[in-house]
Amino acid sequence: MAKPLAGIRIADFTVHNAGPFCTHLLSQLGAEVIKIESAMRPDAFRKPHPVYGREGPATFDQVASNKLSVRINLKKPEGVALAKRIVAASDVATESFRPGVMDRLGLGYDALRAVREDIVMLSVSSSGQGGPDSHFAGYAPLFGAWGGLGELTGYADGPPVEIRHVMDHTVGMNAAVALMAALHRRRETGQGGQVDVAAREVAASLVGDMLLLAAAGGAPARMGNAHARMAPHGVYAAKGEDRWLALEVDGDREWCALAALMGVAELATDPRFANENARRLHREQLDALVTQWSCGLEADESAALLQQAGIGAHASWTTPEIAADAHLRSRGAIVEVAEPDGKLRAAVGVPMRLSKGAEIGIDKGTPALGEHEDYVYGELLGLGREERRSLEEAQVIH
Amino acid sequence: MSGAVTEDRRGPLAAFRIVAIANGVAAAYAARMLGAMGAKVLLIEPVGGSPLRREPPFLPSEHGAKASEQSALFAYLAAGMDSEVIDLSSAPGPETLALRLAGADIFIDDTPVPERAAFGTDEAAVAALFPGLVHVSVLSFGAYGPKADWKGEDVVIQHAGGEGNLLPNGLAVEMFPDRAPLKIGGHFGAMQGGIAAALGALAALWARPDAGGQAVDVSSQDAMLAVGAFAIQRLGDGSIEHRVERSFRYGGVIPCADGYLELLTLEQRQWDGLVELLGRPEWALDPALGGNIERSRRGPEINRHIREWALVRRVDDIVSAGQKLGVPLARYKTPAEILGGGQEAHRGLFQRVEVEGPGSLGVLVSPFHFEGRALALRAGPPVLAHCSAPLAVGS
Numbered sequence: 001m002a003k004p005l006a007g008i009r010i011a012d013f014t015v016h017n018a019g020p021f022c023t024h025l026l027s028q029l030g031a032e033v034i035k036i037e038s039a040m041r042p043d044a045f046r047k048p049h050p051v052y053g054r055e056g057p058a059t060f061d062q063v064a065s066n067k068l069s070v071r072i073n074l075k076k077p078e079g080v081a082l083a084k085r086i087v088a089a090s091d092v093a094t095e096s097f098r099p100g101v102m103d104r105l106g107l108g109y110d111a112l113r114a115v116r117e118d119i120v121m122l123s124v125s126s127s128g129q130g131g132p133d134s135h136f137a138g139y140a141p142l143f144g145a146w147g148g149l150g151e152l153t154g155y156a157d158g159p160p161v162e163i164r165h166v167m168d169h170t171v172g173m174n175a176a177v178a179l180m181a182a183l184h185r186r187r188e189t190g191q192g193g194q195v196d197v198a199a200r201e202v203a204a205s206l207v208g209d210m211l212l213l214a215a216a217g218g219a220p221a222r223m224g225n226a227h228a229r230m231a232p233h234g235v236y237a238a239k240g241e242d243r244w245l246a247l248e249v250d251g252d253r254e255w256c257a258l259a260a261l262m263g264v265a266e267l268a269t270d271p272r273f274a275n276e277n278a279r280r281l282h283r284e285q286l287d288a289l290v291t292q293w294s295c296g297l298e299a300d301e302s303a304a305l306l307q308q309a310g311i312g313a314h315a316s317w318t319t320p321e322i323a324a325d326a327h328l329r330s331r332g333a334i335v336e337v338a339e340p341d342g343k344l345r346a347a348v349g350v351p352m353r354l355s356k357g358a359e360i361g362i363d364k365g366t367p368a369l370g371e372h373e374d375y376v377y378g379e380l381l382g383l384g385r386e387e388r389r390s391l392e393e394a395q396v397i398h
Numbered sequence: 399m400s401g402a403v404t405e406d407r408r409g410p411l412a413a414f415r416i417v418a419i420a421n422g423v424a425a426a427y428a429a430r431m432l433g434a435m436g437a438k439v440l441l442i443e444p445v446g447g448s449p450l451r452r453e454p455p456f457l458p459s460e461h462g463a464k465a466s467e468q469s470a471l472f473a474y475l476a477a478g479m480d481s482e483v484i485d486l487s488s489a490p491g492p493e494t495l496a497l498r499l500a501g502a503d504i505f506i507d508d509t510p511v512p513e514r515a516a517f518g519t520d521e522a523a524v525a526a527l528f529p530g531l532v533h534v535s536v537l538s539f540g541a542y543g544p545k546a547d548w549k550g551e552d553v554v555i556q557h558a559g560g561e562g563n564l565l566p567n568g569l570a571v572e573m574f575p576d577r578a579p580l581k582i583g584g585h586f587g588a589m590q591g592g593i594a595a596a597l598g599a600l601a602a603l604w605a606r607p608d609a610g611g612q613a614v615d616v617s618s619q620d621a622m623l624a625v626g627a628f629a630i631q632r633l634g635d636g637s638i639e640h641r642v643e644r645s646f647r648y649g650g651v652i653p654c655a656d657g658y659l660e661l662l663t664l665e666q667r668q669w670d671g672l673v674e675l676l677g678r679p680e681w682a683l684d685p686a687l688g689g690n691i692e693r694s695r696r697g698p699e700i701n702r703h704i705r706e707w708a709l710v711r712r713v714d715d716i717v718s719a720g721q722k723l724g725v726p727l728a729r730y731k732t733p734a735e736i737l738g739g740g741q742e743a744h745r746g747l748f749q750r751v752e753v754e755g756p757g758s759l760g761v762l763v764s765p766f767h768f769e770g771r772a773l774a775l776r777a778g779p780p781v782l783a784h785c786s787a788p789l790a791v792g793s
Contacts, residue, residue: 001608002608004604004605005604021625025624058631058635059635062628062630127741128767129770130744130745130770131740131745132740132741133740133741134741135721136721136728137668137721137724138728141650141662142660142662142726142727144660145728145729145731146729147731148733148736149582149583150660151658151731151732152584152733153565153580153582154583155566155577155580158566158570158573159569159573159653159658160570160658161565161570161580161651162566162568162651163582164564164567165626165628166586166622166625169625169627170590170593173590173593173594173597173625174431174766177593177597177600178435178766178768180600180604181411181432181435181436181600181768182410182768183604184413184414184600184604188413193410193768194767194769194770196766196768196770197765197766198765198767199765200741201745201762201764201765204736204742204762204765206585206586206589207733208474209470209474209584210470210583211474211733211736211748211761211762212457212470212474212759212760212761212762213455213457213470213733214732214733214737215737215748215759216457216458216470216753216759218455218457220455223583225578225580225581227553228453228455229454235557235562235578235580236578244557244563244578244579246556246557246562248550248551248553248554250551307548312538312550312554313550314548314557316563316579317560317563319560319563319629319632319639320638322559322623322630323630323633327543327544328619328620328623330543330544331617333617333619333620333623333624334623334630345634346630347630347631348623348627349620349624351590351594351617351620351621351623351624352594352595352598352601352615352620353615354601354602354605354612354614354615355521355613355614356605356609356612357605357609357612
């Protein structure tokens, strides 16, 4: 049995991270994703990125892996025509340019619908396809800033915090959900359609409860690692340099269990900590007591003890710890992929397990630029060798 | 804001029905996302109601600052759902649930695995009784694997998934380098589990004509890790990220006279625009700063200049002028600013719904538009045991 999305083909015009992560997820679920780029405008990971200290192309690009690559020069009318032929053979077209760019290229929704009536077109942008800010340029930290997530992240006495690529990828995963909804509707009604995902609204949707509180007259604010109900709750120093334990004590039973673990059972009956309200009021004293205990133990050791006692906890893991974790590997959340030279490296899998069908996840690494043109231009579109050579000479396939 | 739900705004999933046992954020968020896109959602609550109803902060009441009994979190997550109270711990609870599942396409469940058999909701029992049902399990560490029995909500998920250790960055870590790492605000980690569960549900539903129903196992830890994938990618490149060094070398969070803005210039033309915005000061015209590598090396020096310049200016003035020059800039908007924002109003991001206690409030609907139109919620959060219409068979 095939992967669940086998048979769905996506013409992928997305760039940067948010849109490509969407199609990357769908490709791991079985969709055939044709990544459209060109030598003049290659994927960002084919270029140096000195801000990150990378002086050359990346050997592995998570969000491009599992995709097919073709070159098309969209600046030429013949390139646009070629792109439309791919769209005509696809179920979905995805893009993440600023609003209006696809129209100017001649690849807007109406143009694509003219070649494939039931096409589902997904547009991912910073602020949505319409509205006074729709022309704004943006990256992940700006989405978080516009959407309130950045403002509500931070120490209570500090500034807001920049939300990095997790923001981009959250937008991408949201976009994948919306796209699947549109495909279901197409299956139901036969109608394609336009899906418009606004990245800043994705950020806002993650703090929708706080926006509702503000709408009712409340004043939500940054609260660090604190919780509105639970205490102790937060991140506590563990044994060793820069080692930390994430801990949350949910209710009186767990508080008593923690007090026992800490070897100070009398805390369980201390009136300052008698119930959640009292513990919240005396949070600073409580945090100091927990830290006295936690800093004497390895974070993984204390987390295991806490979990055995029925208390939610985990070491604050670094990336190497995550990459090596048996639990994550057993779930396929961390997988091994092969570099072009055959060397294996850790990558992130699709975050779910299905009980039926072929194994989902990454089957192949980052494609070389234009690696799959024999299949796409030859088998799929039926272009002959001469026609392809002519298009290459005209720098349409370029 | 409009409360009316017309036929053409019901959303693309209007044909589907969902039953959710959602005592935590992740499962509830999955159901919320699908419900906002038109699916009809029945929330199964225990006697006394979902624990989410008891999560503070509570919304201020309609006529004053006094808090109502309405949880902001529950009101947001459950908006548009129906509610039914079923005591699954005794008869006829499991039988009643089975009747509801018989009429559903998707079942979302965050009951801990060891408790499921007694409810009749373990994977094997559901598969046997409801062969066409998509059964989505959403747990913090998943239903399978060495840590499947571990528990944890947002702060635990974020640190088990890696991003927790990598925050804060930029200005916050400059100011407080010795403090504990910081989680992203709200319920970010748990919601990742919800988003992944929504995707898994729709993917499995897509395969249903060929494969029949099936089980989908989602872990919020996995989902948190997935959105933080670049840290693993960088590890493979030979680089271990740390929150202190992870900041962009210049730009980032910039304090202004009336708030904060975010500045990020990754491309040369954006840097050129920034220099224009700053008024072409002498320091910025240094030819050595023409290249990205040197700018990254001298990031702290550049930021000192930018911060000095910005501190006496208003955020909106800078953002407006900068965006015209193609410089990526954004205000760190407060919730009140988002609620009153012109862009949000234009997009119909908020819809007025009735919330018992506080009254009529604008609630965020969805970040998705279909065919150029905002979606619409069916209603506000349900009163306990309020069901607008029976899901299917039995009642």
